[in-house]
Amino acid sequence: MAARALYHGKTQTHEEENLVFECLKWKKPGFFKKSGFYCHSSTSLLSIMDNIQSALQHLERSLSEREQQTVLSFEEFLRLLVAKPDKVIRNVFQLFYDMMTTYIGEGEDEYPDDPESIHFVHYDCDRLFVEGSDHPFFADRVFANRLIKHVEALKRGAQQNKIYIFEGPPGCGKSTFLNNLLRKFEEYANTEEGSCFETVWRLNRRHLGEHESIPLFEKLTQLLENPTENEELEENDISHISDEAAEFFENHPPSLITEDYIEIPCPSHDHPILMIPKQYRRSFFDDLFMNDEFKWKLFTEKEYDWVFKSQPCTICSSLYQALLQKLGTPLEVFRMIYVRPYPFNRRLGEGISVFNPGDKPMQQNILRNPMLQKRINTLLKDSNQVKYLFSEYAKTNNGIYALMDIKTHNIDRLIELHNIISEGVHKVEEVEENVNSLFIALMNPEDKKNIQNLQSFSDRIEYIDIPYILDLNTEVEVYRNIFGRHIDENFIPRVLHNFARTIISTRLKTKSEAMLEWIGDPKKYQMYCDENLQLLKMELYTGYIPRWLTQDDVKRFTAQRRQKIITDSETEGDFGFSGRDSIKIFNEFYSTYNKGDRLINMTMLYNFFTKVRPDLNKSIPTGFLDALIHLYDYTVLQEVKESLYYYNEEQISREIQHYIFAVNFEHGAVQTCKFTGERLEITEDFLSNIENHLIGATVDQNKRLTFRKDTQKEYTSKTLTQEIMLEGKAITETKLYDTLHDRYVYNLKEKVLDPFIENENFRRAIKDYDTEDFKTYGKRIMDDVTFLINNLCTKYRYTKQGAKEVCMYVIDRNLSQKFAVH
Template sequence: MGALTKAMQTLQHYKGDRFRQADMSFAEFLGEVIERPERNIRNVIKVYADMVRHFVRDGQDEYRNDPESINYLHYDCSRLFVEGSDRPFFADRLFANRLIRHVESLLVGDQQNKIYIFDGPHGSGKSTFLNNLLRKFEEYANTPEGTRFEVVWRLKVPDLVVGGHSMASLAGKISQLLSEEANSEVEGSLTPTKEESGNWLTLPCPSHDHPLLLIPKEIRRQFLDELLENAEFKAQLFNEKKYEWVFRDEPCTICLALYRELLKKEGDPLKVLESVHARPYMFNRRMGTGISVFNPGDRRSQRNVRTDETVQRTLNTLFAPAGKVPYLYSGYAKINNGIYALMDIKSHNTERLMDLHNIISDGVHKVDHIEERVNSLFFALMNPEDKKVLTDLAAFSDRIEYINIPYVLDIKTEIEIYREVFGQHINASFLPRVLHNFARVIVATRLRTRSDAMLEWIQNPGKYELYCDKNLQLLKMEIYTGYIPTWLDEEDVERFTSKRRLKIIAESEQDGWQGLSGRDSIRMFNEFYSMYAREDKLIDMSMLGIFFRKYCKKDKTILPMGFLDSLLRMYNYSVLQSVKESLYYYNEEQIGRDIQNYMFAVNFEPGTTEVCRFTGDRLEISEAFFRRIESRLMVSTYDTTAFRASVQRAYTSSTLTQEILRDNLPITQTALYQQLHERYIHNLKEKVLDPFLDNENFRRAIKEFDQESFKTYDQKIQSDVRFMMKNLQEKFGYTRQGAKEIGIYVIDNNLTRIFSEQISLGQFTP
């Protein structure tokens, strides 16, 4: 029994995790407005925008110092769409930027009613996106940070008989009605109080009006100017579009009629406002309060007009003759200043969309003989083939705004989906980069083969055949991910202007409407992973190639011709750089001395002896001295004269006179030094594997690493292999097994010779 008692006490003390706040008088509400005007003066659009900003942190720009940046940022949407969700939605970088632009535009433009249609192909995750968005909106709107207040009327009712019933018995009946969810549309209640004699009619506004709308429109601006103390907020309130509703909107017909009739009786606006209270607008999707979501199969309600006869009789008694305060409203009132969503424009939702025409165009519709205003957010999901529904609504077109949700085009996001569905442990089954390459193949099926924006930028795609495909899809994927590859030459980086970047990102609106859907990619990954994941062998590129070539034979249009070969070349180049980087351990101090001595020596003729002003080294300046350093800078014999002259010119005209003497920079921070240093290091790394290419002992030592036989190799080979293995694991994320496999792969496939014969550094210009 003790356990039962304890459990029941836990239940007794649990009040729910939702925010609760008691009703407050109008004067108390104004006090809240003065204290926190930004929070307490906002409509549903502002609450929605605040919600997105609350859950989505500020975007990150990896190239924030780039003058050509287009503000294409990385937004972490996990708190909005992933955390706490049974079915997470993963927003790629393109869609995240699209969503943030949509939210920002709501606050800067004219806040007229529109319908926002999230348009995308089957399997792009539209329903998951909207369900998660609405769930987070409901969660946020029911917290102190997201709360928005609504009007509640509290009217004194005389103790008399109406229709043969005493007011006390009516109170009991209405209280019973209000306690039943099936009849939750009855909004009024008659309640006796202990503190005050008589009965009271508590009547929440069916349209969830903001309390400030009860201030007469003619004096609202003056009233708020005198009420508010925050000068900065007042400047926003009186000048920015997002607050126009405060001075433009009127209360609903019921509230307006109540205000006018009470004013006639009381003769004093302040006495009228004593009957006005404010309470948090509690959103509840399941009850259809503030959020209503309709699926295509949901039949339309036949109850177009909502009322309550008991409340109406009470109002008729208070404000005779009858009819001065009509208690009539529609189902749209329940989502006024909320969100109305249609899941796919099909079947009954097509009819609902037609019904929204006048509401969205004019903001009003008829409820019996009265007009009802509706200011809500209207969302809809649509598949491309359903757009024909809108052809009959040409006049409606200027009130429709599309936000595209195509298939994922960001490889990082595609991988997040695999990790969510199959578990984080899948990483351990792949060699580094191979999982990303699986995602690249999937994304390639979703991209259009020809990209005018890419070809306008890269006019000769063939020069990048070692790192990219002829259609530049692999490069486009990197740009969509927010990454500018390091293998681009200097000229093309300079040509990558903001105008060109905008054109490429704009093309994403047409990409992602074909190819493998999200469901298809999950099915294919499951098949691939089940086929190749083993404990004794990591998944490599050969397995990936075999798997997708099988599909290419079945459907020759699934991938552009030669794409898999290009992907393999890009992979080979990347792993080669990783191995070279992992073997590189030259003396950085000596490299710095060489470059400083060279920059000083080019100012003197061969055959002289000078002491370098930067290193203090005594230099025997000769052709042999120059050639030793120039060979490491990859300067050909034919170009030595021109190269020395260009370095000497840059040194005298800029490095010495401006950066060193004028700006007092150390030589190692000058632009010329940095360029020469980068070139020197690059060349050393290119040559780092040369001593090992024909050394069979080095290959066998890698294979036997971690075995007893490894100790039989000479100390130099042991040291080199250990150094490479350590760096591959620490710098590039390889496991010990993966590091062994990739080292053997680079040597067996002779990648160094293949690339060294074709790679060109380009023209160096100090």
């Protein structure tokens, strides 16, 4: 293929390519002509050859920088430890926590000043589960909060005594979740920021006296380094050396032999600090670290218990004792301990091992390295001191051991983990092997029967639910990912999310004691919510407190009630339309209505589930679709009102200040307002006109008088004495002013559509907007319609077409009248 780039024309034959390669090889000048093809000049060929060499060298540097592992002496490792103790001293549980916080970050609380907050926040999981993934997993708010809480507990508690089973129904994305999680863990652990460290022994054969026992190796080394100085060797001498060399290297692999040492990696990936004898670690770290924050955490916090309690594997322990006897001093032993980053590689089973149900168990679970064992025996002069044998669990010690679904062979693997998880050790022949791994498994609910007989194991299992998506925003993200983000352009705003609400309604319980205990009678919200309060619960699962709730219910939404509602989610999401069902249904809905010039609207959504696919309606709670229409009608009415409403803020502010001042005086008084400097005649009409905007024109006189007294009391007891006199606030910065301003604006907006409802020209002008006919209307109507459409586009992300359609929807259905009593 490289040759093809060097000349032009039709496709070349193999022979022609060979000729061009010859041209490249010998850098022949001039042109090579044959069958209408030609090579470039020698200058071009040299340039191309230089480019090839440059590209290969750059590739080599890049790969070397990425793959090369820095090996540190124990002393160099200690210097790194002192410089970055929180990054160096960590086991797999702390590493897993650091990975999660790196990719997810801190959650975003939309209500940071809420005293009743339970920290049910938004976590952006895209970097962890979506970015760079061929099959993204979308974690909704409910699951993300649940996962983070478990990860935080994982970092703090007795982690090695549990297996974490992610349980969820088919189609919820369990396998996708785990694959993406492990992929990101492997990626993070192999970066400098995520490096975890392991022990490598480098046994100096000269210090251990081996140089006297293998002269052949020395002789071969000299021969290879100085071939010209050994020309006097006869042929049969070389043959004799070759035979001996073959036998030598058969028993001594070159990868384990260097000029000065043999390298023995710890198969259990022991952390280097475990090489310090357990009884001396506390005093060692007391001497090593200054009295700072990290030292306090190291000596007091639960997450660092492993530093003082864990033991190295039997191979490292045996090596330490054998070398100590042979060398005499611990310092000489530590000079043979080296440190390198722990290489995580799922495909090789290093640090991460994943087993599918169909993966058959190994016939021989005991792993050995006979060549290395022989080398160790030769060095230590004793075959019984160090036994280099281990199991498959050693390869994931201080790593992750995962089971995909508890079925067939994975049932046996889970049972085998029982003693390992309970005791943290595994028997390999007569040797005890330490196993401190993060154990993860996936399970379908129906597979629980496979482990019901393991009652003693039940307290070692931590179940984490992965339900179908319960957050409507996340459900919409799934549709966008599958069908493309452009689908939004074909929907009127909110309709796509209402499709998601319909799907999610099948996944929620129809009766929630926690919701009923809070709200009481659901009928008071019948114009905005369904009788099962599912629409309200969906909003809460997204972290949003609806504005249509009464102030009393908002006040009663305590932290305890919030926690009960979120806990409700643990018994939801394992029934209803699955993730696969949802995608299939959306595809049919979208294909049915994505036609012509009209955008997909609520009428189409309603008709799809009631007329096109009435069979699906059987799974949707009774009355839900009607309630969804009510909520949609209320919401778009508020959007149109907000978009049509424009007011004189200066006038509103002036009237509120006048009212706060005037309620302190008797009727008939004439006073100069201390806030605006205007002279006021305080009469019943004066107060009533302002109150019509504050509490409504239909309020009876008794309620008006009560409202005035409450306002006057609030002003004298808090606004004047505390906020104005003590805190130095202006009247427009006080809480009383803000409350009255919100009331005033709200009541103005409620009536904003009234002048236009009966005006047929207004309706036609909306219909003709953005056409030539629109220019035939009067200036006032043109200005009002243009103002309305522009605001809908800028504030609520409508297109011009969508804005026109929703305005027509509001007017034709007389929504202003529908919600007039509320």
